[in-house]
Amino acid sequence: MIDQTASVGSPRRQGTGSPQRRDIQALRALAVSLVVANHLWPDLLSGGYVGVDVFFVISGYLITKHLLGELQRSKRIRLGQFYARRAKRLLPAALLVALASLLTAAIYLPADRLLAIGRETMAATLYVENWSLAAQAVDYSAQNNQASTVQHYWSLSVEEQFYLVWPLLLLGVYLLAGRLRSPRKVLLAALAAVGAASFVFSVFLTYTSRSEAYFVTPTRVWEFAVGGLIAAAASVWFADDRFPGRLRLAGLAQWTGLGLVVASALVFDESTSFPGYMAAVPVLGTALVIMSGPQSPSWSPNALLAVSPVQTLGNISYSLYLWHWPVIILLPSIMGRTLGAVDLLGALLLSVVLAGLTKKYVEDPGRSRLLPGATPRRVLGMTAVATVLVLVACAGAVAAATLAQAEEAQRLDALSGDECFGAKSLSSSACADPFGPPAVTNVGEGEAPWFDAEGCATHPDPIMLGDQKLLTLCDFSEGQDDSETVWLIGDSHAEQWKAAILPLARENNWTLNVSLVGGCPYVDVKRSAFMGAATGGTVQKKCLDWSADVSDRVLADAPDLVFLSSFSVGEEIDDGTGRSQAEQYRTAFSDRVGPWADQGTEVFVIRDTPLTLERSTPECMARNEESPLDCANAKSQALPADPAAEAARSLERPDIRVIDLSDRFCPDDTCYAAIGGLHVYFDKDHVARSYVRSLIPDFAQRFAAAGS
DSSP: OOOOTTSOSSSOBOTTSOBOOHHHHHHHHHHHHHHHHHHHOTTTSTTGGGHHHHHHHHHHHHHHHHHHHHHHHHSSOOHHHHHHHHHHHHHHHHHHHHHHHHHHHHHHSOHHHHHHHHHHHHHHHTTOHHHHHHHHHTSGGGGGOOOOTTTTHHHHHHHHHHHHHHHHHHHHHHHHHTTSSOHHHHHHHHHHHHHHHHHHHHHHHHHHOHHHHHHOGGGTHHHHHHHHHHHHTHHHHSOOTTOTTHHHHHHHHHHHHHHHHHHHHHHOOTTSOTTTGGGHHHHHHHHHHHHHOSOOOTTSTHHHHTSHHHHHHHHTHHHHHHHHHHHHHHHHHHHTSOOOHHHHHHHHHHHHHHHHHHIIIIIHHHHHTSSTTOOHHHHHHHHHHHHHHHHHHHHHHHHHHHHHHHHHHHHHHHHTTSTTSGGGGGGOTTOSOTTSOOSSOOOGGGGOSOOOOTTEEEOSSOOEETTEEOOEEEEOOTTOTTOOEEEEEESHHHHTTHHHHHHHHHHTTOEEEEEEOTTOOSSSSOEEEETTEEOOHHHHHHHHHHHHHHHHHHHHHOOSEEEEEOOTTTEEEOOSSOOOHHHHHHHHHHHHHHHHHHTTOEEEEEOOOOOOTTTSSHHHHHHTTTOGGGGOEEHHHHOOOOHHHHHHHHHOOTTEEEEOOGGGTOSSSEEOSEETTEESBSSSSSBOHHHHHHTHHHHHHHHHHHHO
16 A cells, blocks of 8 residues: 555565565554554444554655755756656556456446446545545435445555655755755745644544535645654664663664554544544554664564565555455455455455465566666656556446446336336236336436435535535425425435335425434434444434424424434433433434424324345345345344334324334235345345335335325
């Protein structure tokens, strides 16, 4: 992941005459180990993502040291040579892995996944993957997007953007500092100012838009700047060897630094406000190790970390980082099953083998034997050609996937009027095998539950949450004074019912208000965890603020009807009593919804849909095209009690009722992944839009029955 041309891994000496440092090589090994372990076993090492921050600090140190050395020797930076060296060192392996992953995805993954992977591989090839992910991350509906094979290239994109700008910054500062009496102080002040500005921005954006903050480059610049400051102040950090306490201080710094990195990997998790100020922990730890220098007392960790396996791991860290993620993503489809404990170990071994081969036959030759003696212009020209070739392959994959999806969409439209279409097959004796192979594959975003509906627009007086407008108005009243006012409230599991409620709203000329926030309960109790992961205070406040604003608007609007649905099985709440989720929901639901019903509003809770258990997914269906029953689940496991629906039933109020369509997913003791020629699920968490459309007659009938 990091340019190693200015780093260490053996006793060889660099062109500058300084020995390569095994302690930094060991840091690299630690960093990649943390990242890989986090991706393979996230529950065991929930904060392993801090390995990326370790990489960033090392890169800042090594590149700044290299560039400052060139400036001091020649008073200039040969930018062409710098960029050509980076290209020869980094691009061959990155392009190889991206292309190999794309081709493998084309063979083993469904068209909708290939379409997304093709687009993201384009972004990764152009080193803008971090901005692509940031754009997706600000949409709550993206939280269940399937990961692409190049999602981890976001950090490579950040580094390449750093490589592009940093030499220009250092050159400008150096030229300015040369006109002053204290050039070192000017350089340190400039790097400190850049780092401080980035850190403040990182803290701010992490608080306001954490998902976006994780990916964008400005929030990470300060981590590179910390490494740069260490390099620029080398004469300060590496004290005179005659200082008697230096070795003891170095050993203490090394143990403390490694401890901070490891502790953050063990303690941090998805709820940690990151990057922000919490990223200072692994960054400081990395800085302490680098600052302490390669010399150390016998009791320091350096002797242990200098052993051959650690150094070898550091040596292949870049290729290992590249390979491990696509192996994790693709292996389940190649093997036709969810990865078990032994499979995960196999994935790790395969990643290491591929990394070793890539290091030997791609990385090293690319650096030393690719275009030997070529001018920077030629190297960069050939790099551009290779990049274009990969982009052409991506465009071909995108075009093929788009065409396949279009054909499937046409087939889907042709089938939609059939009496055996989707859930309709469960009510017709003319349908031979409702649970047989689907007639169409999952057609990607066209099946997503989140979509813009005709006749709907942002409410003129929206509910605001930061800069987000969280109220949509769908006015189907056609000017009728007696039009009923209806609300749809909940999370993305409520949004999946839009495909059934919108036709009902048009038919009945409703004025429909829709307010949805992914992962947020609508009750007035903090969310303590989501899908098993603890929830931080920022998310808790967002959910509580939204649910309170929605409740106030419902009380003020006094609508005729309110539809509610939520992923209450996955959204754990905590009212501080320690009671069961069912008991907490019973109280919280009554406190929230009771006042709505008291003023005359009829409330309909839509019972949540069965869990996929990560089994009834499009990926499983793609692996079992002729045997979709292999992707089905036992009803006893896939359909746990819905706390919100149970709370509504427990109130036994005629104005608060439950619409339960569970039997349209689990008509017997099994919950199916394919019904009536359709995929039931869009992803691992949501029902496909076409299947919800097939439920419209059932939904309308049960709504009418519940309201009678």
